[in-house]
Amino acid sequence: MPRFSICIASYNDGDYLSDCLSSLFSQDFEDFEVVVANDGSIDATESILMDASVHDRRVVPVMLSENQGTHCARAAAVERARGDYILFLDSDDKLLPGTLTALDERLARTNSDYLHFGMEIVASFAIDAAEVTDMESQANARLHVADRTDILSLAYALEGGYQLDWRVTQRVFAASTVKRAFESLPYERIGFAEDGLEHFAIALHTSRPVIANDIKGYRYNYGTGATGGKSFSLPLWSRVAASFGLVSRVSRQLAEQLEGQCDPLLARVALDAADGFSSRLGELLFAQWDVRDDPVLSQEVFEQASSAFGVVPTAAQVMRLVRDEAYAVWDAGGVPGDNRRFLAWYAWAEHAVEVAGVTATSDAAYRLYQEYRDVAAGHIRDLGLREQELKAEFFPQSKAEGDESETLLHHVLCRLVKKIR
Numbered sequence: 001m002p003r004f005s006i007c008i009a010s011y012n013d014g015d016y017l018s019d020c021l022s023s024l025f026s027q028d029f030e031d032f033e034v035v036v037a038n039d040g041s042i043d044a045t046e047s048i049l050m051d052a053s054v055h056d057r058r059v060v061p062v063m064l065s066e067n068q069g070t071h072c073a074r075a076a077a078v079e080r081a082r083g084d085y086i087l088f089l090d091s092d093d094k095l096l097p098g099t100l101t102a103l104d105e106r107l108a109r110t111n112s113d114y115l116h117f118g119m120e121i122v123a124s125f126a127i128d129a130a131e132v133t134d135m136e137s138q139a140n141a142r143l144h145v146a147d148r149t150d151i152l153s154l155a156y157a158l159e160g161g162y163q164l165d166w167r168v169t170q171r172v173f174a175a176s177t178v179k180r181a182f183e184s185l186p187y188e189r190i191g192f193a194e195d196g197l198e199h200f201a202i203a204l205h206t207s208r209p210v211i212a213n214d215i216k217g218y219r220y221n222y223g224t225g226a227t228g229g230k231s232f233s234l235p236l237w238s239r240v241a242a243s244f245g246l247v248s249r250v251s252r253q254l255a256e257q258l259e260g261q262c263d264p265l266l267a268r269v270a271l272d273a274a275d276g277f278s279s280r281l282g283e284l285l286f287a288q289w290d291v292r293d294d295p296v297l298s299q300e301v302f303e304q305a306s307s308a309f310g311v312v313p314t315a316a317q318v319m320r321l322v323r324d325e326a327y328a329v330w331d332a333g334g335v336p337g338d339n340r341r342f343l344a345w346y347a348w349a350e351h352a353v354e355v356a357g358v359t360a361t362s363d364a365a366y367r368l369y370q371e372y373r374d375v376a377a378g379h380i381r382d383l384g385l386r387e388q389e390l391k392a393e394f395f396p397q398s399k400a401e402g403d404e405s406e407t408l409l410h411h412v413l414c415r416l417v418k419k420i421r
Helices: 014-025 045-055 070-080 099-110 129-139 148-156 175-183 194-205 234-256 264-286 295-309 311-331 341-356 364-394 408-420
Strands: 004-010 032-039 059-064 085-088 114-123 171-174 209-222
Touching: 004 014, 004 070, 004 099, 014 032, 014 045, 032 045, 032 070, 045 059, 059 070, 070 175, 070 194, 085 175, 099 114, 099 209, 114 129, 129 209, 148 194, 148 209, 148 264, 171 175, 175 194, 194 234, 194 264, 234 264, 234 295, 264 295, 264 311, 264 364, 295 311, 295 341, 311 341, 311 364, 341 364
Parallel strands: 004 032, 004 085, 032 059, 114 209
Antiparallel strands: 085 171, 114 171
């Protein structure tokens, strides 16, 4: 059995695969195998892979007849892996020289089943430099972890501040841990956020995690292959929403299965992590809501997200946007009439929650909805008061109070003022 099984899922990455494999063959540590799952590629991936396997028996090709997505390709590679440890590598990335030797030495010293090591990010010119710096800082953060609860809290829980990324790359795991985790996951196309779900499942089975970011061994090519930027059109947004919804539901199910079967602390932390994971996915999803200015499309987006995520989690994220947009108008010295779209968003979210009849204050998503709603309502109230003050100052005789009450804006503002008193 080899020391390491390096598992690679590759789909139409023929332009990068040869360099990826070369970074492995040039390592000064030789006790490894490379299990490459060709996920139904239609480019030169198959010929590159077969040629590599002829020249080096450590290459283990796994051919999938049709494209099934990264998660299924990884699962196929994991099933074939024979090593003591599994390291996931994307086919457009590389391992830096000396990485496997350094990892082997650290594993021998720590007996870890989860070793997080450092990353070097190389970005295309189109990627913002500040974004790369922030990403690299998080990837190489010196964090203290004692057990799996720390991993779950730092990577997923709201209280943990998402200080630890949830990629499965840039880590080495005990093979038995990975195999148990993948057996607990559905074998189906996920599409987006599969890393987060796979890492969540692995973390649940981890017992001896170690952060070793002083070993900077993973070269992440940001902006190439699957990591390139995408324009979030409505169809793509809908697919992302469906994937995020699936990931959210499965992670919650995994956490719920722990109740009554393990340490109560782990079960509670896992549930908190699942809730935080869902919230973070919602934030990422609505950050790409590019159709906000079209009322018809915006309503469709709201309904699609509710179908994928649930009404309350969706309403919470919409209220977060209302909070941010209302404050932006306030900070710019404006009044509600300068940007009324957030009033419509507020109405959609509030109405959806009322229709759903959700009042369970113990639910994490509902508590988050309440928090965002109350702050948003406060910002809108302040904007309304500012508008009234400006009208009183510049147009004291412009309208009678009865006429003013006929405006939609006035009705909305009065309703909000009553709600937060």
